[in-house]
Amino acid sequence: MKTALIVYWSQTGNTEKVAQAIKQGFEEAGLNVAIKKPAEAASVDYFDYDLVCVGSPSISWHPAKPMDDFLKSKLAVYRKQGSIKPSAPKVAGKNALIFVTYSGPHTGINEATPVGKDMRQYFEHIGFTVIDEWYILSEFHGSLENSTKGRMGDIREKPTKEDLQKIKEDAKRIASLL
Numbered sequence: 001m002k003t004a005l006i007v008y009w010s011q012t013g014n015t016e017k018v019a020q021a022i023k024q025g026f027e028e029a030g031l032n033v034a035i036k037k038p039a040e041a042a043s044v045d046y047f048d049y050d051l052v053c054v055g056s057p058s059i060s061w062h063p064a065k066p067m068d069d070f071l072k073s074k075l076a077v078y079r080k081q082g083s084i085k086p087s088a089p090k091v092a093g094k095n096a097l098i099f100v101t102y103s104g105p106h107t108g109i110n111e112a113t114p115v116g117k118d119m120r121q122y123f124e125h126i127g128f129t130v131i132d133e134w135y136i137l138s139e140f141h142g143s144l145e146n147s148t149k150g151r152m153g154d155i156r157e158k159p160t161k162e163d164l165q166k167i168k169e170d171a172k173r174i175a176s177l178l
């Protein structure tokens with residue numbers, strides 16, 4: 001049975017909804033799935049899984065601090081173990097998926113792509129193949145202005161049920177590639 005690890009951080013629930021939809025999709029595709037918050041994932045070894053997924057909201061166009069701290073501390077462990085090699089050779093069968101939720105109130109998706117690009121480096125550096133980066137437009141909870149008057153328009157209620165259903169289907173497709 002192929003295995004997947006999902007590590008996510010979520011303050012207002014958007015990233016959590018996406019993480020749960022991914023989990024459902026993976027499970028329906030027959031993967032064995034572990035899902036954790038950064039605080040619960042300190043001792044995980046990415047190399048124990050066929051697919052590692054990490055998810056964060058965009059916070060001031062950076063990963064959220066708990067996710068950033070987690071990624072950095074894991075990378076320090078792999079650096080010590082000698083897993084970061086010149087030219088970052090691919091390790092067969094080791095895959096990653098990056099997902100970012102964002103509201104894009106000021107400059108749209110440009111507030112999210114730096115987060116995904118940053119997070120993928122933590123996996124490419126240790127030879128994982130990053131299958132995809134997903135950017136999910138999401139309501140800015142606690143700010144009506146940023147949820148209705150921003151660059152992305154009225155984003156209240158996002159991600160919608162339909163958005164989450166699509167994420168689930170996309171997750172199934174990714175699972176079938178492993």
Ligand SMILES: Cc1cc2nc3c(=O)[nH]c(=O)nc-3n(C[C@H](O)[C@H](O)[C@H](O)COP(=O)(O)O)c2cc1C
Nearest residue numbers: 010011012013014015057058060061101103104111
């Ligand atoms: C303090 C703070 C800063 C944020 N900064 C950004 C930002 O720079 N760009 C952006 O697109 N969204 C920003 N957002 C919106 C969140 O990224 C977005 O609503 C996300 O889906 C929240 O995820 P969560 O519900 O999992 O916590 C910010 C939200 C908060 C609370």
